[in-house]
Amino acid sequence: MMNRDEGIASAGFAVGVLTGVVMGAGLALLFAPKTGRDLRHDLGESMGHAREALVKRYQTFASRAESSVDRAVAAVEAEARQFAERESPWQTVHRES
Numbered sequence: 001m002m003n004r005d006e007g008i009a010s011a012g013f014a015v016g017v018l019t020g021v022v023m024g025a026g027l028a029l030l031f032a033p034k035t036g037r038d039l040r041h042d043l044g045e046s047m048g049h050a051r052e053a054l055v056k057r058y059q060t061f062a063s064r065a066e067s068s069v070d071r072a073v074a075a076v077e078a079e080a081r082q083f084a085e086r087e088s089p090w091q092t093v094h095r096e097s
Helices: 004-031 034-085 089-096
Strands: none
Touching: 004 034
């Protein structure tokens, strides 16, 4: 099951990627000796790579969350079955009388 610290780390990673992309794009605009068309193309590629990295990270996070939820649901269902199969003290009292 994913704990709170892993969720925070995932969010931190995503923020770090976005910050890096924005800073890199800004520096590229300042220092690149390219035409506007070339620069826009490069920025588009950079944003595409950042998007792919974020999508991959999101899918990993979602997959972990889904499996954690599935395990939790299975555990609750198992406990509910065990609870339902147990005799209540009231059933025992009625049998004895």
